[in-house]
Amino acid sequence: GNAAFDDYREEQLRRLDEERRRLDEEINAFHEHMANLRKARDREEFDRFMRDRNGSRQGYGSGQSSDNGNSGGTA
Template structure:
């Protein structure tokens, strides 16, 4: 018997908490849904939860298809298939694919560099246009400014 305030079952309270969780922050609603569905299996103790996790993990690894388990081993260690000709062919094809991958990566890097240079040139052009327009407007302002002969620029008198 569990003494939890919110029991892992479908009740109006847990449904309301789940809906509110989804509205506020969707992972919170997902966590409440997981608690409703699987809360009893965990039993509320970390030991039971770890045991349940280990049991599920062992079931997945024992029921995985043989070719998937071998594929994971081959990708890291390149075990032999039992046929020398096929192993040579496979090694040659993998080497060719690695070379092709390296060539494509170099092309991607070259394209990114090209785009960066293009964007830099575009930015430079826009900045130069802005500065030219700004200089033009400042020159027009300087030309229209009346010069009344005093050099104090309107900041009061310069009497010493």
Template sequence: MNQNALIRPDWTPATIALMVLGFVVFWPLGLAMLAYILFGERLKSFKRDANASVDTVFSTFRGGFGGFGKTGFSRGTFRAGNTGNVAFDDWREAELARLDEERRRLDDMREDFDAYVRELRRAKDQDDFDRFMRERNNPSNGPVTGYTGN
């Protein structure tokens, strides 16, 4: 790091002046400047460590982000490439196909249930509407809404 920089994470006249000015203008700015003075050096190492961790995670996929195209996503599930063990790969493909079939079956059941609920709501709405029309057309039973006319 260039130690001759005017604003660096250290107690320099410029950083102290910016911190005081930040507190005068808007106290969170002064607090942010104080945090930069105290923890600025650690931010570089934190950023470097975070980037290294993310790079390690994504390097496990083949080719980084491009590996998603090679390994693929199917209906939101991750499909890894071949392991080299034919028996395991065959078993895994059979299990994934079974799970896909189960997901399709569950999706169909969900659609059927949603249609059933829609039909129940429609029927309830129809009953409510029919009751309203009966009460509206037959005023001898009294007011529908409880309105007294005052």
């Protein structure tokens, strides 16, 4: 073959390999970003569920102790 073409070919293949590695890193970073967004959304939905669940339970948790304290002091 032609030495100049072989050098050119090797340089282009090296450049393409570097570009492939860079794109793979970007893909991995994007997938990680999306996973973090899903975790954050799941956490937000779970927290909302727990607030709604605990809010619908009167006398459960700290609300019960403060009600007992008020009614005990009044009676």
